[in-house]
Amino acid sequence: MEQWRGHNAIVTGAGSGIGMATTVELLKHGVNVIGLDIQADKLEELAGSLGCTSSTSVGSNDSRRGKFHPKVCNITDERAVEEAFGWVDSVLGGVSVLINNAGIIMRTSLLDGTLKDWNFFMNINVLAQCVCSREAYRSMTKNNINGHIVQINSICGHSITPYFAHKMYNASKTAVTVLCEGLRHELSLVNSKIKVTSVSPGSVDTDIFKTANFKPSSQVISSRPALRPEDVAAAIITTLETPPHVQIAELTIIPNGSTIQSHGTPAPVNI
Template sequence: MDQWKGRNAVVTGAGSGIGAATTVELIRHGLNVVGLDVQSTKLEKLANSLEDVMTIPDGSQRGIFYPKTCDITDERAVKDVFGWVDTALNGVSVLVNNAGIIMRSSLLDGTLKDWNFLMSINVLAQCVCSREAFRSMSTNNINGHIVQINSIVGHSITPYYAHKMYNASKTAITVLCEGLRHELSLVNSKIKVSSISPGSVDTEMFITAKFRPSSQVVSSRPALKPEDVAAMVITTLETHPSVEIAELTVIPTGSTIQSHGMPSPVNLSDK
């Protein structure tokens, strides 16, 4: 991580969950973090907690936290943040596109309003942030790294009712990550693009969506912690300049990539 010390990272959805854990890890590794979140109170809470969690016994350099309240579905607001990073901090080196939502919305009776809201945050806002990061990196001659927090449902079909639009939003991210790598190669850019696809993660996302999976699913499903995914962000950034982790799938031990039904286990002693 030495190549990133003193550099600047932008993390979306930084106020809680994976975004907050990633912010902490990046700062611990010496990066300055511009944390974006639509909820300013969450950013304030994170900022206040950093003094306690960021103590580094060996006295090594740690980064600086710059909280920025920002609705990433507002293109003008996103442009303003990246413009500030260019002017005040000399450009962005790392973007972690973490912000996302989940909601139940059936294809049979869902509303266009809900579908637009889901896609605007999970897909279109990520594209805007990636575009602005590319512009900043190119303007400042930075061979940076764009990390997209994807999901295993971006690579398989979820069996849960009314989750197919969320499923589609993450599948779109899988396609757009490869598309971004393709376009970067066409302009001879050395900017890296990594997709990290975790399995179930224990975050506030379901609370925000105002629903919980069924008790059967919750009780039988292992889950990652936000810190586990943050560690994977560091793993992608630690690669040599000539190596790019295009896709990193991370699941909790005892789980699977493709969700399955829950039949009674076979009693092997009867065989």
């Protein structure tokens, strides 16, 4: 991680779960983190736990730790994203690492779901990620940085889960899988050295289901083991530690005792 020490990383959804764990880990390695989240209270809580109030050094006397810059940002607002990246360009000298972590899961059936819910799903899980990746590319190119974009995907982007009202989540994460390869292809066509990695975790014990319209215990989690956010953060660090000539295109991590593909037969769900 020495190659990134003193550089700037943007982490979306930094206020909780995988985003928070990744932020903490990057700061430990001397990377400055611009944490984007729509929930101001979550960012304030994180900043407080790090011993800072705004853009101050994490840890009072540890100069090797990175600096945390919390920024309230709705990543589905293109202008807000552009302003956040523009601030990093003008004040901090550009973005070297982007962790596209923000995402949602919710129960919405293809039989009786609403366009509003489907748009919300795709705007956050797919389109916002594309906008952030575009802005990262622009910043890295402008500042001559051979950076690294890490997209937080899911095993649901590589297999179809059998759970009712879960297919739009499958679709959004499958789109991430396709767009990661598409982004690598376009970068190669312009001779860019920017890396793109898809990190696809299995079940992770986070608060993501609080935004869902169903309880994971009754339909998804059951007795299956789960990863911790820190496990995914460690995997992200692994991808960032690769030398310039090596790119981890896809990293799939699952808890021991589980599988990528669901092999159970879920009970029918009445609508």
